[in-house]
Amino acid sequence: MTAVDALQLTLAAEHAAVFVYGALGAQTSQSRTPTLYASLTASYTLHRTRRDELIAMVRAAGAVPVAAEPGYELPADLSTPALVTTRARALEGSAAKTYAYLVASTADDTRAWAIAALLDAAVRELGFGASPDRLPGL
Template identity: 45%
Template sequence: MSALDALQATLADEHAALYTYGVLGARTSQSATPALYDALTAAYRRHRSRRDQLRLLVQEAGGQPVAAAAAYELDGRLLRSAQVQAEALELEVAAVERLLALVAQSSGTVREWALTEATWSATWQVELGGAAGTWPGAPELA
């Protein structure tokens, strides 16, 4: 896989993450679950910024940024705050894995950026109720 392919795959994942965070945000309440609402809002903003940066990186690498799908399929019904929180946690786990794949396929500023973003997502897992792991993004090393 080339660096451009890794950038495109990461961008495609970010499109899906933004869609999912939008759905999750719509299924929570700022008044009933303010901490979860704030965590989802912060994650949405970070992923939107990440998506925008990835678009630029793809263009700088000579590619045409992959477009978002019209819709994405979500697993199960997300009606309870615990389900919403668990789905957000899964998003961050997947983000770390994809970003570390980009780290492995890139160099220089792209690699530094991807590592910073992977670190943020690994840290954000704790904010979403996950446990701190020794090797986030590499479950085979645990």
């Protein structure tokens, strides 16, 4: 797989993350669960920014960015803050794995960017209740 392929794979994952975080945010209340709402909003904003940066990287590499899917599968039950938190934790764990793959597939500035994204995903995963991992994303 080429570096551009890895960028495209990561972009596809970010398209999904933006979709899922939008759905998770819609299942929370700013007044009832302000901390969860703030964490989901911050994560949504960050993943949207990363998606846009990846689009720019793919274009800079001379490729056409992969489009988002028309929809993504969500868990059937997101009716409690605990279930929403569990899904957000899994989403960040998946993001860490995707960024670890990007780190392994790229070099220079792109790799440095991917390392920062991997570390951020690992910290966000902890914020949603994950246990620390020596090698996040692997």
